[in-house]
Amino acid sequence: xxxxxxxxxxxxxxxxxxxxxxxxxxxxxxxxxxxxxxxxxxxxxxxxxxxxxxxxxxxxxxxxxxxxxxxxxxxxxxxxxxxxxxxxxxxxxxxxxxxxxxxxxxxxxxxxxxxxxxxxxxxxxxxxxxxxxxxxxxxxxxxxxxxxxxxxxxxxxxxxxxxxxxxxxxxxxxxxxxxxxxxxxxxxxxxxxxxxxxxxxxxxxxxxxxxxxxxxxxxxxxxxxxxxxxxxxxxxxxxxxxxxxxxxxxxxxxxxxxxxxxxxxxxxxxxxxxxxxxxxxxxxxxxxxxxxxxxxxxxxxxxxxxxxxxxxxxxxxxxxxxxxxxxxxxxxxxxxxxxxxxxxxxxxxxxxxxxxxxxxxxxxxxxxxxxxxxxxxxxxxxxxxxx
Amino acid sequence: xxxxxxxxxxxxxxxxxxxxxxxxxxxxxxxxxxxxxxxxxxxxxxxxxxxxxxxxxxxxxxxxxxxxxxxxxxxxxxxxxxxxxxxxxxxxxxxxxxxxxxxxxxxxxxxxxxxxxxxxxxxxxxxxxxxxxxxxxxxxxxxxxxxxxxxxxxxxxxxxxxxxxxxxxxxxxxxxxxxxxxxxxxxxxxxxxxxxxxxxxxxxxxxxxxxxxxxxxxxxxxxxxxxxxxxxxxxxxxxxxxxxxxxxxxxxxxxxxxxxxxxxxxxxxxxxxxxxxxxxxxxxxxxxxxxxxxxxxxxxxxxxxxxxxxxxxxxxxxxxxxxxxxxxxxxxxxxxxxxxxxxxxxxxxxxx
Ligand SMILES: Cc1cc2nc3c(=O)[nH]c(=O)nc-3n(C[C@H](O)[C@H](O)[C@H](O)COP(=O)(O)OP(=O)(O)OC[C@H]3O[C@@H](n4cnc5c(N)ncnc54)[C@H](O)[C@@H]3O)c2cc1C
Numbered sequence: 001x002x003x004x005x006x007x008x009x010x011x012x013x014x015x016x017x018x019x020x021x022x023x024x025x026x027x028x029x030x031x032x033x034x035x036x037x038x039x040x041x042x043x044x045x046x047x048x049x050x051x052x053x054x055x056x057x058x059x060x061x062x063x064x065x066x067x068x069x070x071x072x073x074x075x076x077x078x079x080x081x082x083x084x085x086x087x088x089x090x091x092x093x094x095x096x097x098x099x100x101x102x103x104x105x106x107x108x109x110x111x112x113x114x115x116x117x118x119x120x121x122x123x124x125x126x127x128x129x130x131x132x133x134x135x136x137x138x139x140x141x142x143x144x145x146x147x148x149x150x151x152x153x154x155x156x157x158x159x160x161x162x163x164x165x166x167x168x169x170x171x172x173x174x175x176x177x178x179x180x181x182x183x184x185x186x187x188x189x190x191x192x193x194x195x196x197x198x199x200x201x202x203x204x205x206x207x208x209x210x211x212x213x214x215x216x217x218x219x220x221x222x223x224x225x226x227x228x229x230x231x232x233x234x235x236x237x238x239x240x241x242x243x244x245x246x247x248x249x250x251x252x253x254x255x256x257x258x259x260x261x262x263x264x265x266x267x268x269x270x271x272x273x274x275x276x277x278x279x280x281x282x283x284x285x286x287x288x289x290x291x292x293x294x295x296x297x298x299x300x301x302x303x304x305x306x307x308x309x310x311x312x313x314x315x316x317x318x319x320x321x322x323x324x325x326x327x328x329x330x331x332x333x334x335x336x337x338x339x340x341x342x343x344x345x346x347x348x349x350x351x352x353x354x355x356x357x358x359x360x361x362x363x364x365x366x367x368x369x370x371x372x373x374x375x376x377x378x379x380x381x382x383x384x385x386x387x
Numbered sequence: 388x389x390x391x392x393x394x395x396x397x398x399x400x401x402x403x404x405x406x407x408x409x410x411x412x413x414x415x416x417x418x419x420x421x422x423x424x425x426x427x428x429x430x431x432x433x434x435x436x437x438x439x440x441x442x443x444x445x446x447x448x449x450x451x452x453x454x455x456x457x458x459x460x461x462x463x464x465x466x467x468x469x470x471x472x473x474x475x476x477x478x479x480x481x482x483x484x485x486x487x488x489x490x491x492x493x494x495x496x497x498x499x500x501x502x503x504x505x506x507x508x509x510x511x512x513x514x515x516x517x518x519x520x521x522x523x524x525x526x527x528x529x530x531x532x533x534x535x536x537x538x539x540x541x542x543x544x545x546x547x548x549x550x551x552x553x554x555x556x557x558x559x560x561x562x563x564x565x566x567x568x569x570x571x572x573x574x575x576x577x578x579x580x581x582x583x584x585x586x587x588x589x590x591x592x593x594x595x596x597x598x599x600x601x602x603x604x605x606x607x608x609x610x611x612x613x614x615x616x617x618x619x620x621x622x623x624x625x626x627x628x629x630x631x632x633x634x635x636x637x638x639x640x641x642x643x644x645x646x647x648x649x650x651x652x653x654x655x656x657x658x659x660x661x662x663x664x665x666x667x668x669x670x671x672x673x674x675x676x677x678x679x680x681x682x683x684x685x686x687x688x689x690x691x692x693x694x695x696x697x698x699x700x701x702x703x704x705x706x707x708x709x710x711x712x713x714x715x716x717x718x719x720x721x722x723x724x725x726x727x728x729x730x731x732x733x734x735x736x737x738x739x
Contacts, residue, residue: 001390001393001396001456001645002388002389003650004388004735005388005735006388009388013732078731078732082731252731253731256731256734263723279716282716282719285719285722286643286664286667286719289643289661289664290639290640290643290664290668291639292734293643293646294638294639294641294642296388296642296734297390297391297641297642297645300388300389300390301391303389304389304391311638314634317631317632317635318635318639371624371628374627374631374632375624375628375631377634377635378621378627378630378631381634382630382631382634383607383611384607384610384621384622384626385611385619385621385622386622387623387624
């Protein structure tokens with residue numbers, strides 16, 4: 001065990017830090033959910049990142065990456081977040097679909113989709129959930145009917161993040177209508193502006209648009225857009241879900257930064273901070289450290305050829321719970337001020353803690369609810385019998 | 388940067404695990420309890436033959452010259468098997484301290500060499516450890532107020548038997564001011580004692596982590612077997628989720644524990660904060676694990692016959708050793724007060 005960054009890793013950190021210092025926009029971009037302008041500003045940022053070859057550092061060079069290992073990716077993320085760089089508007093593409101494509105895609109598919117993903121020219125949404133298929137994802141009803149070299153997509157997807165302005169979606173469809181549950185499903189890509197697609201924005205808990213409903217009415221796409229074999233959709237989705245829950249989507253630096261902000265808030269409040277909140281602040285620091293250490297450990301294992309298994313589920317429960325706890329502590333520190341929205345003149349940190357609290361509330365729900373993760377841990381890690 | 392144990396480190400752990408599997412099962416422990424024993428010489432001998440009594444003692448003083456990274460796994464396994472003998476207390480804490488302060492004193496160096504090969508054990512009393520286990524049979528009792536060290540034989544030091552919750556952890560108090568030899572206070576002693584205190588808390592955390600895993604394993608095994616309403620109780624979600632939560636907690640103690648060990652081994656400034664974190668997390672986790680394991684066993688869990696109470700009681704004792712919640716929270720607060728805009732790059736300390 002060797003917990004010291006190498007000289008090369010430290011140099012890499014400095015290289016990222018310098019690039020970020022020179023390139024991160026001085027003013028925060030407006031939300032990518034609230035308006036087309038905000039979305040496009042984030043797309044331009046992705047293009048700038050890509051021009052510096054920082055789009056996705058772990059990808060092979062041929063697809064716009066740098067072929068770096070996961071430790072460097074963690075260092076990159078630490079510096080990215082330290083610099084206050086914008087949220088990744090293409091996160092469902094680069095963190096979820098990208099790695100899945102790398103594993104299951106043909107060379108032609110990789111060449112077609114990965115470079116434009118890295119550059120932000122094509123921004124992706126995930127279209128899995130349906131009104132009757134949430135936790136029970138295998139209950140999806142949307143169909144893909146084969147028609148020569150094409151598929152015709154039909155059905156109703158919902159809760160699709162960033163689908164309002166995104167360009168493409170990767171969806172889960174039933175390719176064999178007679179097969180039940182996990183069988184006969186396929187993962188198929190479709191452009192969100194294709195004829196037959198209707199996207200209906202849905203306002204979130206804070207009143208802002210964040211996700212959308214997608215109606216598909218005989219949407220024609222080439223069979224080339226199917227990832228993996230027909231009927232392999234479920235196992236491919238579980239691979240993607242592993243990335244979503246486990247490692248990529250929620251890198252540790254995000255929580256370390258949130259904890260650092262919480263500490264700053266606590267210090268700023270000084271004697272005005274309630275005594276009882278101190279332990280929550282320390283807990284947030286410990287949680288962020290524990291999560292980071294756990295992820296470095298997982299990264300070491302993966303670099304040595306291991307696979308991400310059930311850690312994905314334990315990680316998901318941990319980051320979502322920690323995020324809730326952290327934001328609850330912030331609101332407790334602030335007392336009545338914590339309930340002010342960003343428009344309020346007296347709001348601390350521009351109302352960010354309330355926004356963060358709202359967002360944290362969704363953590364235990366999306367990416368497979370925490371109850372579902374506990375079932376997975378109980379059955380697959382602990383070996384307890386199915387219900 | 389590689390957060391994996393080396394093959395040699397894994398091998399030491401596997402060897403100890405298989406040894407304790409053979410000679411330290413709960414059936415063995417039950418026999419000791421029935422016979423009113425808390426120490427088995429043959430088991431101590433077996434541990435000594437593996438060199439485990441002198442893991443942290445430098446080679447020139449007769450030990451293996453390994454580090455806290457090796458010992459943290461050893462302590463975790465000792466915890467998991469509820470080892471009654473004071474391997475962690477002696478080889479993990481008291482003996483390395485003695486080795487650090489013996490200097491050129493040849494009589495002390497001889498004692499270190501003998502203890503390193505398992506000819507007896509040493510224990511340390513400290514303000515954070517006012518009740519030490521196995522002090523009556525120790526060859527060497529050390530006592531420190533954090534600044535000075537006194538040492539001597541148990542009789543000379545005035546140790547007094549107390550009766551602890553755990554039938555296999557004989558605890559002793561020590562009379563204030565007794566002792567035959569007295570060191571002068573010095574910066575070097577103070578530093579060595581502080582490190583010993585960190586090791587004490589670190590290895591207590593490791594043992595608690597091992598116990599948490601064992602308690603979870605037992606609860607799972609029981610939940611798979613025991614049927615109610617025509618099904619194994621482990622198929623009910625209320626049971627599943629409680630146990631899954633324990634698993635999550637354990638997964639997030641281990642990385643902290645191992646990083647803390649690496650930082651103590653390196654003598655990093657941040658070591659103490661990570662040790663405190665590991666101690667706090669391990670304490671919460673072992674409480675969760677043992678209390679839930681008792682609960683999942685139903686009335687059986689409340690009986691003397693089921694083994695689970697042995698794990699609960701050892702955890703009770705360990706989670707109150709080597710410091711208090713307040714003390715360790717204070718150590719985390721000290722780090723937190725230095726917490727900059729984003730302290731991520733200092734997560735592993737400051738090696739340079
Ligand atoms: C902010 C946000 C963004 C999202 N983005 C996307 C996206 O981009 N693409 C996409 O496809 N989906 C997205 N989703 C949807 C998300 O995947 C689903 O919300 C999730 O799978 C849960 O499904 P559901 O909402 O239908 O809840 P339900 O499945 O109806 O669950 C309701 C409650 O019941 C519990 N429950 C359900 N089944 C069980 C069980 N077997 N045992 C115990 N408890 C159970 C759940 O834990 C939950 O608390 C998003 C959701 C949110 C909140």
